[in-house]
Amino acid sequence: NAGVTQTPKFRILKIGQSMTLQCTQDMNHNYMYWYRQDPGMGLKLIYYSVGAGITDKGEVPNGYNVSRSTTEDFPLRLELAAPSQTSVYFCASRLGTNYGYTFGSGTRLTVV
Amino acid sequence: EDKVVQSPLSLVVHEGDTVTLNCSYEVTNFRSLLWYKQEKKAPTFLFMLTSSGIEKKSGRLSSILDKKELFSILNITATQTGDSAIYLCAASYYGGSQGNLIFGKGTKLSVKP
Numbered sequence: 001n002a003g004v005t006q007t008p009k010f011r012i013l014k015i016g017q018s019m020t021l022q023c024t025q026d027m028n029h030n031y032m033y034w035y036r037q038d039p040g041m042g043l044k045l046i047y048y049s050v051g052a053g054i055t056d057k058g059e060v061p062n063g064y065n066v067s068r069s070t071t072e073d074f075p076l077r078l079e080l081a082a083p084s085q086t087s088v089y090f091c092a093s094r095l096g097t098n099y100g101y102t103f104g105s106g107t108r109l110t111v112v
Numbered sequence: 113e114d115k116v117v118q119s120p121l122s123l124v125v126h127e128g129d130t131v132t133l134n135c136s137y138e139v140t141n142f143r144s145l146l147w148y149k150q151e152k153k154a155p156t157f158l159f160m161l162t163s164s165g166i167e168k169k170s171g172r173l174s175s176i177l178d179k180k181e182l183f184s185i186l187n188i189t190a191t192q193t194g195d196s197a198i199y200l201c202a203a204s205y206y207g208g209s210q211g212n213l214i215f216g217k218g219t220k221l222s223v224k225p
Contacts (some may be wrong), residue, residue, distance in 0.1 A: 004154075027127035033212075041198065042116075043155075058212065090154060097204070099214070100146060103154035 002026050006091050006104035013081040013111045019075040031076040031094045033058075033101070034066065034089030036087040043090065049074055081111045095109050114139045114199070116203050118216035126224050129191050133219045135201030136183040144178050145184045146213065148200040155200055191223045 004025045013019055016017040030051045036041040037057060044059030049067065049068040065077040074093075078085060119134045137145065137159060144162040148155035149207035159168045161177035168175050172191075177184045188195055200222050 040121075040217055042217045043202075043213075044215075047210055048212065097143070100157035100160050101155075102157070103148075105153045 002065065004091055004102050004104035006089075006107050008107060009105065010108050010111070013078075013109065015081060015083065015111060017081050018077070018079050019081070021078070021089055021091075021109075022046075022093065022102060023074045023094040025074075025089050025091075025102070026072065027073060027095070027102065029093035029095050030071065032046060032068065033092045033094075034064070034074070034076045035090045036060065037106075038087050045077065046089075051072070056105065060103055078109075083111050085109065086111045114203075114205070114214050116201055116214050116216040118199075118201050118219050120219060121217065122222070124222045124224065125191055127192055129223075130187065131176050131191060131221065133186040133188075133201075133221070134183065135185070135202050135216055137201075137203045137214075138182060139203040139205050140213060141206040142179070142182075143204045143206050146202045146204065147175055147184070148202065150198040150200055150218070151196075158199075188221075191221075193223050193225055195204045196221060198221045204220040 007022045033048045034046040037043045044060045047066040049055045052071050057068050089107045092101040094101045116137045117203045141177045146160045147158040159175045164179040175186045198218040198220045204213050
């Protein structure tokens, strides 16, 4: 099992550009999450999904969009990138609410 | 506002020392407390605590939850340089976003040889 796989690992964007951060898991987990981690600030939830076709906003959703067409994939879309979106992005999944989260290895995004 | 507070924010010890990391929480409809270790990349799961007073142990690491006083501790005995990492504490809650976590800012542990 590969676990949770995120691509790309690094990316530099110019202000106003768009991109999609990919996340896929092969553990048949229903719950998937996107977090961003800023230095010294812990992790903040951007969006989450409790199953294919169901998504909802987290704490900091502005500037992002998600979709969940399959159980495996949960891409995060950035439209009109801004410097405030410079961060490390983590995708995570869990089997159910009584289980710990499995995190991907992260995507370091810089917007210049 | 719900919050999770970790202390200290950073800690430097020498190999062989024992350390205690603290996590306090104020979370409505609290469900469980989770500890993660974050080295260079993704956080890796350590413990999930749901009941007060029951210690969870894994090798040199152990953790316990006090739901009356709203805190948890993570103990590491006989520390090694490989224990150097950021340790994250997170609280989950019922309702809302189906098991969302509120993270603390983390404790950065550095273990010197």
